Amino acid sequence: MDKNDSGYIDLDSRAEKMLRKGEFLGCGHNGIVYLLPDKRVIKIFKDKKVCEKEYDILKRARKSKYFPKVYAQGTYYIVRNYVSGERLDKYIKKEGFNKQIAHNIIKLIKEFKMLGFKKLDIRCKDLYVGKHFSLKVIDPKNNYSEKVIYPRHLMKGLNKLGVLDEFLSVVNNECPEIYELWNFRIKQYLDKGIK
Template identity: 35%
Template structure:
């Protein structure tokens, strides 16, 4: 982490991917690249500074929730946040070949938390839902959390359907929270 601090200070709060040679890249997407800084922290370096601002705002708002990664520091094009050590829901479903009631409960808790902190997008993709080594649920990639309005988890449904687990998830929702199930049914999501 000390090396990263020196890089950030030298570059006046702007980081390039080349600056992070020697750090392990955890992932790369359209918005940027994520590198591990320590066993507890990672840094996301953004291609577009506007996307950094959007995600930073969502992370700041979400700090009261256990499902949002901890925010440590940021610069004009990067954010240092909690490293979620664990796998995502997509990998879990492919490996375990089932969606247990406990996982459905955690997903419903996550959706409630997104609403509680004030996000306008109450949805995420299955690949952005992680379970840490303690089995706690965490959600990453929040750049659209405050700019997209979606009160129902359509992306989550699409991902679960593609993997073959939507019916199993909805069966759990019907049992655990019949009112949510009926709400989704009324708006013809299911």
């Protein structure tokens, strides 16, 4: 049996030492996250290939204000900045949606394009809202390998929250050239889901 089939992950001594001082933050589909004393986090992955891909994205996006700085990588873990704030979906449920958040989402997707991402998409739960409605990506996935030409999952999430039309209105006012594509694609996608 493979080590990972049993839930066992072989960590190096450096990671084990960090974990002893860490505070559990949460776990997701790909792994588990601990807060370290220096306001960094260690994210431990179940799959070393997923770890490598996320580290690569964070390293390539290191100059972007939308991504946490990454400090170290092991076979199954990365160490990066802690991202404060609140998940976008939870934030919208509590505080509502506004033009500044919409504006910052548009800027974020434009930044994805500038970074050479093939996947111009992110899920609401992978975005955190900070001070002054700033946004940070916490869990980038397949941005250089999967092709998605508009923010499909993001807009699907905004639709579930009841704010998609408000978002698209801001997109139309600020960037009519991308509004046509995004509006057409998401309506097409949502219509397919209903049938």
